[in-house]
Amino acid sequence: MFSILRSLWYTFLHAFHKRETILYPEEKPYLPPRYRGRIILSRDPDGEERCVACYLCAAACPVDCISLQATEDKDGRRYPETFRINFSRCIFCGLCEEACPTYAIQLIPDFELSEYNRQNMVYEKEHLLISGTGKYPEYNFYRNAGVDMGVKGKGEGGNEHPPVDIKSIMP
Amino acid sequence: MMVKIQIDGTYYDVKPGKNLLETCLALGIDVPHFCYHGAMGSVGACRLCAVKKFRDPCDQKGRIIMSCMEPVNEGLIVSVNDPDAKMFRAAILESLMINHPHDCPVCDEGGECHLQDMLVMTGHNYRRFDFKKRTHFNQYLGPFISHEMNRCIQCYRCVRFYDDYTGGKDLAVFGSHDHLYFGRGEDGILESEFSGNLVEVCPTGVFTDKTLKEHYTRKWDLSNTPSVCVHCSIGCNTIAGERYGKLRRIMSRYNGAVNGYFLCDRGRFGYQFVNVENRIGEAQIRTSKNSNPVEATPDMIASACAEALSGSKKIAGIGSPRASLEANFALQKLVGKENFFAGVSRTEHTLAKTAIDILQHEAIHSPSLKEIEKADAILILGEDLTNTAPMAALAVRQAARNKGIEVAGNSGIPPWNDYAVRLKAQDVKSPIIMANPFSAKLDEIAEKTYRAAYSDIARVGFAVAALINDGAPGVKGLSKEQLSMAQHIANALKEAKNPMVITGTHGGSEDMVHAAANIAMALFLHGKEGALSIVFPECNSMGLGMMDGKPFEDLAGLPADSTCDTLVILENDLYRRADQSLIDDLLERCKNVIVLDHLITGTTLKSDILLPVGTFAESEGTLVNNEGRAQRFYRVFPAEGTVIESWRQLKELMIFSGNHESASWENFDHVAQAMSDSIPAFAKIKGHMPGADFRILNEKIKRQTMRFSGRTAMNAQFSVSEPKSPVDPDSPLAFSMEGANETPPSSLVTNYWTPGWNSNNAMNFYLDEPNGSMKGGDPGFRLLETAATKHILFFAPVTGAFTPEAGEWEIVPAYQIFGSEELSSQGPAVAERIPEPFIIMNRRDAEEAGVKEHEMIDLTLTRSSLQVKLKIDDNIPAGVAGLSTGLPGMPFLKLPESGRVKNSKK
Missing domain, CATH: 3.40.50.740 (Rossmann fold)
Incomplete structure (x- = not known):
């Protein structure tokens, strides 16, 4: 008897608690930065595309909804010629983001992906690429890689000795 | 005879005479390695294949040895999984990784990288080294190969392949200690015809496929199909990879009897013609001889064809x-x-018929490339193999080593101990005799070279046969040099255990093929095998x-x-x-x-x-x-x-x-x-190849890997609903990542992969032993049936000796690896390597004709004339000139024929 009354009392008290329900869509919920919503492609601090078209996101994707084609600019810098995500298949698992070695592909706190026409769920590179760095403001892959693709010279990257003079016999 | 060895407590019966590493790989045991390669043997350089060896069953401590340098003997006790050996291997890898850059995402080797595989296999997953890495400048190496030296781990496989295996001269190792640099003396095109194999031989991404870079696709995304190279008559096995409806690359497919691990550059990079603009996409019709062709609908084509075919009295x-x-x-x-x-043409037709008749003869054996590699004396009659059948030239290069391997063997050095064999053998070579009108690349390994017009080469050939067997018709009126040459060749062939004759139809000389057949038959009567290999012009x-x-x-x-x-x-x-x-x-x-x-x-x-x-x-x-x-x-x-x-x-x-x-x-x-x-000649084809209804446990064989990506997005720009994957009614292969998980029959292997081995080194697990045959037998089967007759009928020489005429040259064809083949020359990468039309002449002849080296000269033949660049080759006999043949833009020339030259300016 007592426990029933106590339960009723606690339930009644909830009438004075702060509401969890919000009036979506007039009011937007707070979503943490690491919420896994819509996928974007970010740019590095220099404003260039971060994606190096390594195909790891496509390989990691359990529903195979990422498809891309690599190409290179005149300096040999590799980037995706096309990059397509079929959001009608995407399960927002975030494995692509985990696989990405350059922080290019990121899931952002935007879940509003409803469409009347399913074909509109297919996002091309122009829909995916944003102008900012996303969650990782500092990282620039090409400054740390060993390749010289117009971003830095050989031996000018982080943790690199200057290029070897192969004719030297010094130890 | 087998010996019993113990690996990690399990007993195995294995072949003696091999090394422990190849034995383990043949048994399917994962032993990490870098520098060892099935075709190139071991040198013990990288120290990665360390295992522990125990003196006897009581030995608990053991000692670390390199498995690639350890011969397999009765009672050998080793442990691959011993903790000390494992730690040793991880430490070796860690030190190799010190300078390896952070490149995998942009490295073309990623996903099929031997180094990545070894990292996972040895367990060195995280880099501890946090200091600076050495860097290198790269070189331009031509249209086929990209160079990224930062990734090098100093295994020496590239120079061992390029210099030691293929006889290349322009790739070397420079510098010392951790500054080692593998490259050319200066930027420039890699000269070897086999440079493309560096892509597969290099365990990391130092050498990568430049043609693939233009439309880069990871190994796991390629839809792979077993194919056969169409760029020469050798028929090397290839794996062709496709993505998004375009052919992306060609990799070698192992066939122990044909190409083994390797391909030539024409075979590997010639594929680009499939993707060129010049392809015919739609059917076209021309209503009258003078009008322009227009694209036609299927109905128009059907009615036009029906009209043309049913209304004709004769269709040819x-x-x-x-x-x-x-x-x-x-x-x-x-x-x-x-x-x-x-x-x-009639010449080619007659030659092909003659050659096929000869090869079907009881006394003659048509050897595979593997058998050519085993020969210990080879006479090459009038064929520049490097340009007409490059992989055969590579096989001849291996055959040249056999004497040296034998010499080393006499001192107890096993053939796989590569460096020791080369050190012991020094310059000892099996006799390779090159008889060709002009200098050829194989001359450098030849014991003797003979330069003459085709008719003289044939005459010496006939004389050789007559010297080996009295029954063969001799040749009268040979010069003293020719006689001594013939005597020398005859002796070399007679003394050898596996003598072989290689000729071809490119010279257009029936006599030469007859002479080669005579020698092979004479050798047969002399108790040898009668091996004769004839190179044909095209793939079929x-x-x-x-x-x-x-x-x-x-x-x-x-x-x-x-x-x-x-x-x-x-x-x-x-x-x-x-x-x-x-x-x-x-x-x-x-x-x-x-x-x-x-x-x-x-x-x-x-x-x-x-x-x-x-x-x-x-x-x-x-x-x-x-x-x-x-x-x-x-x-x-x-x-x-x-x-x-x-x-x-x-x-x-x-x-x-x-x-x-x-x-x-x-x-x-x-x-x-x-x-x-x-067609009775092809009766064997039926039933020899797995048919379209072939299944493994009710499943087709998958072309795609299990990691194939983008299935639900690659066509989504057209329709978000995925289309049904295309059906292949003609083969047991499926355009799908779903299919049998078992290893398919050797002729249907689409991809080399085995757990832990994503690189092409997984190939070894598809073989009965490294450099052996595919499990279940090598793909393909021989159609040639030897005729039942034991009757040997020698051919008689027809043409007389070559006599140069003043002011006239006999123009012989000089085929080019890049350019002379129709299809491959359409691809942009190969096109970059096509030389401009040239003629090769003797210096004295050139002076006589008043023409200078590197200048354009006018060449007048019976029915045509053309402008070509002059190259001097002092070895070409007087009165003979070699002309580059079949290059794009050159008219048809029926060679050999006589022609005149003069300076263009006059």
Whole structure:
């Protein structure tokens, strides 16, 4: 008897608690930065595309909804010629983001992906690429890689000795 | 005889004489390694294959040894999984990784990287080294290979392959300690014809495929299909990879009897012709001879073809040595046996027929490339193998080492101990004798070279046969040098255990082929095998020669009214095979010319009805290589638009012509079956190849890997609903990542992969032992049946000695690896390597003619004249000149013939 009354009392008290329900869509919920919503492609601090078209996101994707084609600019810098995500298949698992070695592909706190026409769920590179760095403001892959693709010279990257003079016999 | 060894407590019966590493790999035991390669043996350089060896069963401590340097003996006790050995291997890898850059995402090797595999296998997953890395500048290495030296781990495989295995001169190692640099002395094109193999040999991404870079795709995303190279008569096995409907790359497919681990650059990079702009995409019709062709709908084509074929009194067909057997057979069915022409010139046709007859002779054995590698004396008669059959030249280079391996063996050094063998052998080589009109790359390994016109080479050949066996007809009037040369060759061949003769039809000399046959038969009577290898001009020259056909000059030579109303030309550019006037006249005379081809050529421009057909990548078929081995290639991807396979197109034409025999050819097996039934030479094909209904546990064999990505997005721009994956009714392969998980039969291997091995080194697990045969036997089977007669009939020499005439030169063909082959020269990468037309002359001859080296000179032949650049070769005999042949833009030339030269400026 007592426990029933106590339960009723606690339930009644909830009438004075702060509401969890919000009036979506007039009011937007707070979503943490690491919420896994819509996928974007970010740019590095220099404003260039971060994606190096390594195909790891496509390989990691359990529903195979990422498809891309690599190409290179005149300096040999590799980037995706096309990059397509079929959001009608995407399960927002975030494995692509985990696989990405350059922080290019990121899931952002935007879940509003409803469409009347399913074909509109297919996002091309122009829909995916944003102008900012996303969650990782500092990282620039090409400054740390060993390749010289117009971003830095050989031996000018982080943790690199200057290029070897192969004719030297010094130890 | 087998010996018993113990590995990690398990006993195995293994072959003695091998090293422990290859034994482990043959047993399927994962032993990490870098510098060891099946074809190149071991040098013990990288220290990664460390295992622990125990003295006897009581030895608990053991000691670490390198498994690649440890011979397998009775009672050997080792442990691969010993904790000390594991720690040692991880430490080696960690030190190799010190300078390895953070490149995997942009490295073309990623996903099929031997280094990545070894990292995972040894357990060195995280880098602890946090200091600076050494860096290197890269070099430009030509249109085939990219260079990224930062990634090097100093295993020396590249120089061992390039210099030691293929005899290359321009790749070397420079510098010392951790500054080692593998590259050329200066930027420039890698000279070796086998440079493409560096892509597969390099365990990291130092050397990568530059043609793949243009449309880069990871290994796991390629849809792979077993194929056969179409760029020469050797028939190397390849794996062709496709993505998004385009052919992306060619990798080598192991065939122990043919190409082993390797491919030549023409085979590897010649694939680009499949993707060029010059492809014929749509059917075209021309209403009258003078109007322009217009694209036609299927209905228009059907009615035009039906009209042309059913309204004709006589239909003739010209086949092709670059089309499959089945396509040629379908054409023969369409036009009838008496109207089927082989699509090669009379000279080539006669030579092919002669060669095939000879190879079918009881006394003659047509050796595989593997058997050529085993030879200990080789006479090469008038064939520049490096340019006409590069992989055969590579096999000859290995054969040259056999004497040295034997010398080392006498001192107890096993053949796999590569460095020790080379050190002991020094310059000891098996006798390789090169008889060729001009200098060839193989001269450098030749014990003796003989320079003469083809007729003299043939005469010396006949003399050699006569010296080996009295029954062979001799040659009169040989000079003293020729006699001593013949004596020397005869002695070398007689003394050898496995002597071999290699010749070819490129020289256009029947006498030379006869001479080679005489030598082989004489050797047979001398108690040897009678091995004779004949190199043919094109990928299916031999197969076409085995069919009943006539040279097309027979058709062109007929009177105008009885030639034919309708001419069907299958995948053949006739302008490459005869004088322009002859072909113009022939095509003009035929009311309807129907051409089936995939690239725009001079012949397709003259067609009334042009039907697009698939290249090797969009069709399936059987090719017969120069050994007589029938090998099947499969469709790599479904063709776009109206492009279909040649045999299917011809099947349709048969129905249009009112011949409904082909109506029952529903898939490739039916046409292959019909061919085996109607042509006795191909009777064996039926039942030898896995048919379209072949299944493993009810499943087809998958072309795609299990990691294949983008399935639900790659076509989503057209429709968000995924299309059904294309069906392949013609083969047991599926355009899918779903299929049997078991290893398929050797001829159907689509991808080399085994747990832990994503790189091409997984190949070793598909073999009975490294550098051995594929498990279940090497792909393909020999069609050549030796005739039952034991009767040996020697050929008699026909032509007399060559006598130079003043002011005249005998122009002999100098085929070029890049350029002389029709299809590969269409690709941009190979096109970059095509030389400009040149002529090779003796210095004295050049002075006599008043022409200078590197200058353009006018060459006048009987029916044509052209401008070529002069190259001096002091070895070419007086009165003989070599002319680059078959290069794009050069007219057809019937060589050898006599010609005159003069300075262009005068």
